[in-house]
Amino acid sequence: MMNPKSRVQEWEADHVELIPGMPDDVAVDCLARVPHGSYRSMRRVCRGWRSAAAAPEFALARAEAGANEDLVFLMQFGNPVAGDDGAPENAPAYGVAVYNVTTGEWHRESSAPPVPMFAQCAAVGTRVAVMGGWDPKTFEPVADVNVLDAATGVWRRGAPMRSARSFFACAEAGGKIYVAGGHDKLKNALKTAEAYDAEADGWDPLPDMSEERDECDGMATVAGDRFLAVSGYRTGRQGGFERDAEWFDPATREWRRLERVRAPPSAAHVVVRGRVWCIEGTAVMEWRGERRGWLEVGPYPPGLKAGTARAVAVGGGERVVVTGAIESEGGGGGHALWVFDVKSKNWTVVRPPPQFAGFVFSLASVRV
Helix, strand or coil, X not given: CCCHHHHHHHHHHHCCCCCCCCCHHHHHHHHCCCCHHHHHHHHCCCHHHHHHHHCHHHHHHHHHCCCXXXXXXXXXXXXXXXXXXXXXCCCCCEEEEEEECCCCCEEECCCCCCCCECCEEEEECCEEEEECCECCCCCCECCCEEEEECCCCEEEECCCCCCCCECCEEEEECCEEEEECCECCCCCECCCEEEEECCCCEEEEECCCCXXXXXXXXXXXXXXXXXXXXXXXXXXXXXXXXXXXXXXXXXXXXXXXXCCCCCCCCCEEXXXXXXXXXXXXXXXXXXXXXXXXXXXXXXXXXXXXXXXXXXXXXXXXXXXXXXXXXXXXXXXXXXXXXXXXXXXCEEEEECCCHHHCCCEEEEEEEEC
C-alpha cells in the first residue's frame, strides 16, 4: 500500500503548471479574464487549460474578476438580402446566432448540428437546449433535442422529447426546462407537457394542462421555480388566443389556472426579477395579479413594429433584450434588437450586421 506522502510526490511529479512559474490559482485568475469569443482557442492550448476552463471554479473566478459576459442565443432565419452563406436557394436558412450583449459582438454557431425550422431554445445554467420544430422536408413536428454547453462550445445530442411538437411554450424554471402545448403533425393543439433535466439528459412526463394551447408563451413564475404557460388557442379556435394562463407547481405536480393574464395578442412576455412583463403596442407592462391587472413600468421600444417582438431577460434581470421588425413607412425595415436597462428605464437600439438581421423565432440568454 502506497503511503500518502508517496501519492503527493507522484502527483507533484506529474503535475504541469498551467502557466510556468506561476501558482495555479493566479493562472486560473488570468485565464478567467480571457474573452468568451476566445474560449475554443484557449481550450485547445493544452489539457490543463481545457480542464481548468471546464471546472466549476472557473465560472466563479470569472464572476469574481468581473469578466462575465451575457450571451443571447437567437433561433433565427437568415436574411436573404444579406446573401447569408449557406441559405438554401429561394428559402431562408434557419440556425443559431449569438449576440454578446457585453461586447456587442455577433457570430453564428457554425458547429451547431442541423436545426429544424421553428426549433425553439431555452437555457439552464450554461446549457442551451434547441428543441422541436419542423422537419425542413416534411414540415412535420420533430422531437429532436441538441444541447450546447456555452462555457465549452461543445454540442451534444440530447434525449428526444417524449412528444414531437412545434410552436410550444418553453422556459427554464427551478433548474429544469419545461415544454408545454404546441401542435402535433396533424396541427392538433396539445395540452401535454414535459420537463427536461439537462444534467441527467432525461425527460419527465407531466400531467396534462386543463386546455389545449397552441402557440402559447412560456416563462418562469415569481419564485423562479414554477413554469407558466400563457395563452395559446385550441384546435377548433385557430388564432383565437385565450386570455388565461396555467402554472405548474412541482411540489404538488398540478396545474393551476390564472384568469385574464394575456395581454394583447401582439405582446411579448418575459419574466424580469420574478415579475411577468409584456411588451405591447404602447408600453412595457407588468402583471400585478388578477385584482390589479397590468401596470405600465416603461416606455415602448422606439421603432419596434407591433406584433413582431420576442423578449428575454439577461444579467439576472438587469436588462431585457427584445427582437423584432423595425417600423418603416415604406416597409422592408429589417429586424433589430432593443436593449432595455431596467434601472434607468432607457432603451438602446442595436442594428445588427445585415447577415444577422433576419426574423428571430425564439431566444434564450446565458451568463458565462
